[in-house]
Structures are given as structure tokens and as C-alpha cells.
Amino acid sequence: MTLQNAAHLEGRINAHRRLLVELLSVVAAIPEAREALLAMARDNETVIDHEEDPGVEPDAAFAAQQIADDEIRAIVKAAMARLETRM
Template sequence: MQNLSPEQLEGRLNAHRKLLLALTAFLAGGVEGRAFLERLRRDAETVSDHEEDPGVEPNGSFATQQIADDEVESIVTAALLRAKAIEHQEQARTVAAPESET
């Protein structure tokens, strides 16, 4: 792969995030998918409650893992919100649509 400019890298990363968010929102549309995403959002990999002592000066891996956990939480939260908004839109359309007379 050729060396990409920062703008190209940012554009590609944004496209990946957009696609991932759309797929995750689709998954959140089902009961099992929503439960899975709620668990994923809740179960962070970051060390907490002194499970592991990083020492006086924690190394970069702790910061990197926190950034990754924050991004996963951000994507999952956004997807759950998007799925909820889609659900509300569909309900509003159903209520607003005139019933066909038989």
C-alpha cells in the first residue's frame, strides 16, 4: 500500500467508522443484537479497581487501551441511539399512516 497523506488516512478512518456504526445500528435493531451491544458497552477491557497496578508511571499500553475502550463505547452508544431513533420513526409512521378501510 502506498503512503497515504493524513487527510487520506482520516477519510478512510471516517468511512470505516461510518460503515461500522451503520452495521452496529442494524444489529441493534434486534433484541439479541441489542443485548449483545449492551454487554459489549458495559464490559470494558480497561483495568479498573486496582486489578492491576500500573506502577508509578503507567506505560502507554494503559492509555492506548483506554482510548480503544472509549471508542468502542462511543460507537456502540451511537448505534444504540440510532437504532432507537429508527424505531421511533417507524412507530410514528405507523401511527400517522391512515388505516385502510376494508
């Protein structure tokens, strides 16, 4: 991937994230939706404890899922912060 393609991709991903944060902040104004979003941020889809043994070094699938969980939490947190600024 060229540097120009990487910058283009990063710009598009950032735009999608900004739109998603804004949309979620609007949706979070609905109490039931806010609870669902907070539950989603609390829930962890990554396998933990003894549920599945990833071995000594977790493989890429475990790492990717952890990154996804972290990003969900960050997006919901940003949406809640944006909602708070409106209230």
C-alpha cells in the first residue's frame, strides 16, 4: 500500500468514526438506547479467563477482537461525552 493510499484510507476511516460518534450521541439521547449503548461498552466479546485457551501467545484473532472491543468502548465513550455537552 502506498503512503497516499494509506492516508486516503485513514482519512475515510476517521470520517466514518466521526459520523458514527455523532449519530450515537443523538441516539443516546433516548434513555433506552443509552442503556443499550452503555451495555455494549461494558460487554466484552473477547474471550476471557478459562472460556477458551489462546495459548501462551494469543493469535491474531484474539488481538483483533481486543482491538475491536477497545474501539467500541472508545466510540461509545466519545458519543456519551458529546451528548453530555448538549445537555
